[in-house]
Amino acid sequence: MAGTRPIEVHSGQGGAMPEYRVLAFDIFGTTVDWRTGVAEQVAEIAAAQGVSLDAEAVADDWRGRYLPSMRRVNDGERGWTYLDTLHRESLDELLAERGLDFPEDVRRALVRAWHRLPAWPDSVPGLARLREKYVVAALSNGGFSLLTNLIKAAGLPFDCVLSAELARRYKPAPEPYLTAAELLDVRSEEVLMVACHSWDLDGARAAGLGTAFVERPREKGPHGADRPGEVEVDVTAGDFTELADRLGC
Amino acid sequence: MAGTRPIEVHSGQGGAMPEYRVLAFDIFGTTVDWRTGVAEQVAEIAAAQGVSLDAEAVADDWRGRYLPSMRRVNDGERGWTYLDTLHRESLDELLAERGLDFPEDVRRALVRAWHRLPAWPDSVPGLARLREKYVVAALSNGGFSLLTNLIKAAGLPFDCVLSAELARRYKPAPEPYLTAAELLDVRSEEVLMVACHSWDLDGARAAGLGTAFVERPREKGPHGADRPGEVEVDVTAGDFTELADRLGC
Numbered sequence: 239m240a241g242t243r244p245i246e247v248h249s250g251q252g253g254a255m256p257e258y259r260v261l262a263f264d265i266f267g268t269t270v271d272w273r274t275g276v277a278e279q280v281a282e283i284a285a286a287q288g289v290s291l292d293a294e295a296v297a298d299d300w301r302g303r304y305l306p307s308m309r310r311v312n313d314g315e316r317g318w319t320y321l322d323t324l325h326r327e328s329l330d331e332l333l334a335e336r337g338l339d340f341p342e343d344v345r346r347a348l349v350r351a352w353h354r355l356p357a358w359p360d361s362v363p364g365l366a367r368l369r370e371k372y373v374v375a376a377l378s379n380g381g382f383s384l385l386t387n388l389i390k391a392a393g394l395p396f397d398c399v400l401s402a403e404l405a406r407r408y409k410p411a412p413e414p415y416l417t418a419a420e421l422l423d424v425r426s427e428e429v430l431m432v433a434c435h436s437w438d439l440d441g442a443r444a445a446g447l448g449t450a451f452v453e454r455p456r457e458k459g460p461h462g463a464d465r466p467g468e469v470e471v472d473v474t475a476g477d478f479t480e481l482a483d484r485l486g487c
Numbered sequence: 488m489a490g491t492r493p494i495e496v497h498s499g500q501g502g503a504m505p506e507y508r509v510l511a512f513d514i515f516g517t518t519v520d521w522r523t524g525v526a527e528q529v530a531e532i533a534a535a536q537g538v539s540l541d542a543e544a545v546a547d548d549w550r551g552r553y554l555p556s557m558r559r560v561n562d563g564e565r566g567w568t569y570l571d572t573l574h575r576e577s578l579d580e581l582l583a584e585r586g587l588d589f590p591e592d593v594r595r596a597l598v599r600a601w602h603r604l605p606a607w608p609d610s611v612p613g614l615a616r617l618r619e620k621y622v623v624a625a626l627s628n629g630g631f632s633l634l635t636n637l638i639k640a641a642g643l644p645f646d647c648v649l650s651a652e653l654a655r656r657y658k659p660a661p662e663p664y665l666t667a668a669e670l671l672d673v674r675s676e677e678v679l680m681v682a683c684h685s686w687d688l689d690g691a692r693a694a695g696l697g698t699a700f701v702e703r704p705r706e707k708g709p710h711g712a713d714r715p716g717e718v719e720v721d722v723t724a725g726d727f728t729e730l731a732d733r734l735g736c
Binding site: 369384390404424 | 618624630631632638646648653670
């Protein structure tokens, strides 16, 4: 991935205090409300099958298997595996545990629920403001196609889509963050990673990026959410419009 | 680049007549007017140096070295080399041949002229219409960063940026076209490559993509341009709005 770059195309300031040129946004939880979106689609699809279930509990259970499934890829237990495949495997497990036997086409439709999720209300207006000053990029563990579909459906005004798929390792490993900087031809400290998850911001910081914590208290419904102060970050904001304020947009 | 994909995420129609899901657009010449944009910036930068030159002739000469420089990469004469580096080498050659000795910072500024080019008048409105029905992607030999900058500056409403850089081979080799289809999780025949260059459309067709020729008669100023009918294509249009008409957008 990504080629040998000529030194002349780097035009960073080189000062002690980096000036951000790119804002890289986490997507699931940070930019879109995965829990509401997945639970609604699970409820609808299950109802069409005549199955009654607690759709929010399914969404929570499904998401709970997300980090462990990616960790097995990053730890080398298995080769690079696309997020849709991880989602499908987790789904099959949780359905089996619940004694639910959905047919193949229904399982496929459920996996695709993650391709269409509602933006938080501040995401579009906040990104529109931030985009005036910075390159705004999506940087998620979701696949390139998933992200392109999701961003298009939600009308999110990103300048470009980046994905862990381009680095073939998942965040919080350093490669996705460094690949983003390399593809956008900036130094890692010129990228500000924006996320609502401490583990993501920790990974970004370890890779040399700046970090912005945006609080999303409703991300996991009643199950709490990461809070500011759990990890060291450069910027903290309540939402994307407050982030735009903080960054002088 | 790009991982093992689960069969379930492909949702193509599978019929004999492919339905396009993605429109992939060439950029230099097809979507933006490189000649006017480069010549204007060359004229401005040269004037600031107190140098008088024929800026359009420089632009033409520079562009003339484009395909041969990429061919050397594709033929394996040299490893993957970023387009800005090829542009810089071509610039150094043509300046030397003209006896012009610009300093380093001026040469860098000249290379960056290719990062900021005006869209053809129909590009933004045409893309906006096409985007309602299709995923619209930039697919150029320009680097990812160059393309992101250029698309942002010109306000082109693409859903995502793709680049030969992601495949580490230049069009018309098959890899950039196939990588685009793979990243967007569609079959190659579900991608319609849109370009004003016969060589690009020939490459796309050889990789299994659909092809649309858009005529840009002013691309090379007085030096002619590729004409429809030189290679077999699936769709022909005079500009992007006529392409939108043809595709029922």
